[in-house]
Amino acid sequence: MNRSARPDRTPRPAAPEGDFARPAGHTPGLPAAASFDELGLPAGIRELLTAQGVETPFPIQAATLPDALAGRDVLGRARTGSGKTLAFGLPLLVRTAGRRAEARKPLALVLVPTRELAQQVTDALTPYARELGLRTATVVGGMSIGRQATALREGAEVVVATPGRLLDLVERKDVRLDRVETTALDEADQMADLGFTDQVTALLDLVREGGQRMLFSATLDRNVDLLVRTYLHDPVVHAADPAAAAVTTMDHQVLQVHGADKFATATEIAARDGRTIMFLATKAAVDRFTAHLRGSGVRAAALHGDKSQPLRTRTLQRFAGGEVSVLVATNVAARGIHVDEIDLVVNVDPPADHKDYLHRGGRTARAGDSGTVVTLVTPDQRKDVLRLMAEAGLRPRVTQVRSGEAGLSRLTGAKAPSGVPVDGSAPSAERPKRGGAQFRGIGTVPGKPGRAKNASRRSAEERKLAEARKAARTRRGH
Structure with a gap:
C-alpha cells in the first residue's frame, strides 16, 4: 500500500491534551455483544x-x-x-x-x-x-x-x-x-x-x-x-477506559523514605510473601539490586533488554511458576508481561511519565483482581511524582515510612529478609545483622557502584560508610 494513497484529510475533533484526535468516522459501530x-x-x-x-x-x-x-x-x-x-x-x-x-x-x-x-x-x-x-x-x-x-x-x-x-x-x-x-x-x-x-x-x-x-x-x-x-x-x-484510567481495583500509595534508607526499605518489601514486580531505572541498577536481594535471601530474578531472549523467557517462566517471587525489571516489563496473581508493583525508581506509571501498575489488578502499586520517593522527588500521578488521574496516599517499622509491614507486607543467600549467591556485604538489608550504588555513575560523578574511590567509600551509619541510626529511631 502506498502510504499517501488514503490519508484522511477530513477535519477532526480537537484532542484533549495528550490524547489522540478521534477520526471523523462515517459509519456507526455495531452494538456491543452481551455474550x-x-x-x-x-x-x-x-x-x-x-x-x-x-x-x-x-x-x-x-x-x-x-x-x-x-x-x-x-x-x-x-x-x-x-x-x-x-x-x-x-x-x-x-x-x-x-x-x-x-x-x-x-x-x-x-x-x-x-x-x-x-x-x-x-x-x-x-x-x-x-x-x-x-x-x-x-x-x-x-x-x-x-x-x-x-x-x-x-x-x-x-x-x-x-x-x-x-x-x-x-x-x-x-x-x-x-x-x-x-x-x-x-x-x-x-x-x-x-x-x-x-x-x-x-x-x-x-x-x-x-x-x-x-x-x-x-x-x-x-x-x-x-x-x-x-x-x-x-x-x-x-x-473501554478513559485516557488516563485509574484502575479501580488498584490501591496507589506513595511511600516517602529517607534517601539512605530507600534500598533497605525496598529490600524488606521484596522479602514479603507473594509475587512482586519491582521497577528500577537502569539495567545496571536492576542487576545490582537483584544480586543484593539474592544475597539477602530473596528469590529474585532480573529482566531487562541486555538479557538474551531465552534467558528472558526462562525468567518469566520461573516467575509465573513461583520459583522466583520477585521480578526486578526495567521498563521492558512494563508492558506485555502477563502473569497472574501479582498483587504488588513497586516503583523503586519513580517512572519518567504518567504513561509509564500506568503500564507498570498494570502488571497488577488484572482482569478485575485487586492489587497495590507502591512508589518510593525521597523528599526531593515527592513533588514531581505527585504531579506525574495527577496527570494519570490519581490521588495516592502519601505516607512517610522507615525500614523495620510496623507501618511499612502493614502497608506492604514487608519483613526482614532471611539473610541466607539464594542458590549460592554471595551474602550481601552490607546487610545489617537484623536483616534490614541496606544497598548502595544506584543513581551514581553507571558501571561504578557507589561512586558519584568525579568522586574519588576514597571519597566514595567515605560517603558509603556515612550513609550506612545514618541508615543504622534511622532504623534504631535515633
Whole structure:
C-alpha cells in the first residue's frame, strides 16, 4: 500500500491534551455483544473459550468483537489485563481461517513493541489458531533469524512480530507481506514512544491495500495520530477506559523514605510473601539490586533488554511458576508481561511519565483482581511524582515510612529478609545483622557502584560508610 494513497484529510475533533484526535468516522459501530453466543464464532472456538473459563466477553471484547468480526477497522483502548489480545486475536484468526498461506507469504500480521509481548500474544492465540488449522510464526530479535526464516518458508498463516526483526526478514527476502489481509497493532503508542514509527509505517506500506487494520492499546495519545490518519479507513473507535484510567481495583500509595534508607526499605518489601514486580531505572541498577536481594535471601530474578531472549523467557517462566517471587525489571516489563496473581508493583525508581506509571501498575489488578502499586520517593522527588500521578488521574496516599517499622509491614507486607543467600549467591556485604538489608550504588555513575560523578574511590567509600551509619541510626529511631 502506498502510504499517501488514503490519508484522511477530513477535519477532526480537537484532542484533549495528550490524547489522540478521534477520526471523523462515517459509519456507526455495531452494538456491543452481551455474550459470545451472539457473535457467530466457530463451535470449536466457543468450546475453547469455555474450557479456559472465558464465559462472557470482557468490556473491550464486547465492544469491539462485532465490528472486528465484520471486517471493520477498529481503534480500541482498554487498560492492560482487560482482554485486548482476544479482542483483536479472535477476529484475526476467524477471518483468516480456511485459507492456506504460500511459502514466505503470511495472511495475517500482529505487530508488537517487545519480544515478551510477542511471546505472550503467540501463547494466547496458539490454541485458537490450532483449532482453526492455522499455523503461526513468532518473529523477534534476540532469537535465531535462520530458524524464523525457515518457519516462514514452510508457511505460516499468522505472524506475530516486532517491527525491526520483521523488516530484517523482508530485506532478506525471507517474507513478503502483500498477501496480508488483516493487520493488528498491539500497544502502538509504545512503538511510537520507542521510535518504531518509521519501521511500523514501512511494514504497513507493504501489506495488502484495503485490508483490515486493528489498533489496540492501553493508552491512545497523539503519537498514534499518524497511524490512525494514514492507515485506518473509516475506523470505529471503542474506549473501554478513559485516557488516563485509574484502575479501580488498584490501591496507589506513595511511600516517602529517607534517601539512605530507600534500598533497605525496598529490600524488606521484596522479602514479603507473594509475587512482586519491582521497577528500577537502569539495567545496571536492576542487576545490582537483584544480586543484593539474592544475597539477602530473596528469590529474585532480573529482566531487562541486555538479557538474551531465552534467558528472558526462562525468567518469566520461573516467575509465573513461583520459583522466583520477585521480578526486578526495567521498563521492558512494563508492558506485555502477563502473569497472574501479582498483587504488588513497586516503583523503586519513580517512572519518567504518567504513561509509564500506568503500564507498570498494570502488571497488577488484572482482569478485575485487586492489587497495590507502591512508589518510593525521597523528599526531593515527592513533588514531581505527585504531579506525574495527577496527570494519570490519581490521588495516592502519601505516607512517610522507615525500614523495620510496623507501618511499612502493614502497608506492604514487608519483613526482614532471611539473610541466607539464594542458590549460592554471595551474602550481601552490607546487610545489617537484623536483616534490614541496606544497598548502595544506584543513581551514581553507571558501571561504578557507589561512586558519584568525579568522586574519588576514597571519597566514595567515605560517603558509603556515612550513609550506612545514618541508615543504622534511622532504623534504631535515633
